[in-house]
Amino acid sequence: MKHALITGVTGQDGSYLAELLLEQGYGVYGIMRRKSVVDYGNVEHLKDRIHFIYADMTDIVSLIAAMQESQADEVYNLAAQSFVATSWEQPLATAQIDALGVTNMLEAIRIVKPSCRFYQASTSEMFGLVQAIPQDEQTPFYPRSPYGVAKLYGHWITKNYRESYNLFACSGILFNHESERRGLEFVTRKITNAAARIALGEQEYVELGNLEAKRDWGHSKDYVKAMWLMLQQDTPDDYVVATGETRTVREFAECAFRAVGIAIEWQGEGVDTVGINKANGKAVVKINPKFYRPAEVELLLGNPAKAEAKLGWVREISFDDLVTRMANHDLELVRKEIAARAINV
């Protein structure tokens, strides 16, 4: 039985990857941070099937111990301070986890089990102020946030350990991927959750920032398959994983509201833009400049040709399906909240 160690197992991608690896028959080990209240996050449903190890990306001693205990054949480094906006508020913590944390993990592998294969969660955020459209493995990087800068370090140190020590180390440059398990602070889930609450009379409107930013959005379940495929190849390499389609935040909002039965029309411009519910004339989307970023990534559009050709990776979940799944999940969640409240009254 192969052993896999997942850092960030409690997160969105960690949970889908753990499901995939368990299906493949792996012994799955997951790194968890100690919290005051035990919280398995997105892997609550798998808690009896994963071997949890308490560790932290900023503590190399804990990562060496995790390698010794798991004797992992494959490490998937998904742990990160992953919210771009927070990286301006916590630039040093972001760098310690997302940049130096990668070196800690690579060193732990080199010391304990150098034959172990390594996946690094790189990101389209490294393209930032994009130098070419679409972006592929040859596109120069220009990060626009402390998060993007930290991830670029993680990307290069992975390549460097591959070249310096002959480690089987790969980076997946993944474009935005979402799901029913996405954190509520990210724009997609913020919108689907708010749309569900508005449709069920629990909220009046949602406040957003830059509606014109464009993203290449896929589903996490498809993207974790690409991570696994990268570590099954004969040679280590880096791959872009994306859909090849891009849409604005405005388009995502229209689609999400439509999915909960609300048709919106837009009025005004810039900070005065308002999304109106056509059925009753009420404002359901407003702009709050506090959600604007100090430096924005305006356009991301990936070219997944290499991953498709060399890994045989295919995306199965379309954009419309992604939005519908998220919206339906949030409608269900809000209905349950309402029902629970009714029982408690």
Ligand code: NAP
């Ligand atoms: P996520 O849901 O935010 O999960 C992040 C995980 O990292 C959580 O399990 C979190 O644990 C853990 N973590 C944070 N700081 C840690 C630390 N100091 N030590 C150990 N664990 C720590 O992120 P995701 O969307 O699944 O993304 C997975 C990875 O892919 C991240 O590295 C992200 O930067 C990268 N990425 C994501 C996307 C995307 O669109 N989703 C695109 C490209 C790259 P807690 O539960 O304790 O907070």
Ligand code: G4F
């Ligand atoms: O959903 P977001 O916060 O994701 P962002 O910044 O693209 O980062 C995500 O994708 C990266 C891959 O490219 C990952 F590496 C990273 O870990 C994360 O998963 O914001 C998307 C866009 C931005 O342009 C933002 O300015 O939506 C815009 N936006 C507009 N209003 C908003 C809001 N973003 C958030 N979070 N909240 C808003 O109200």
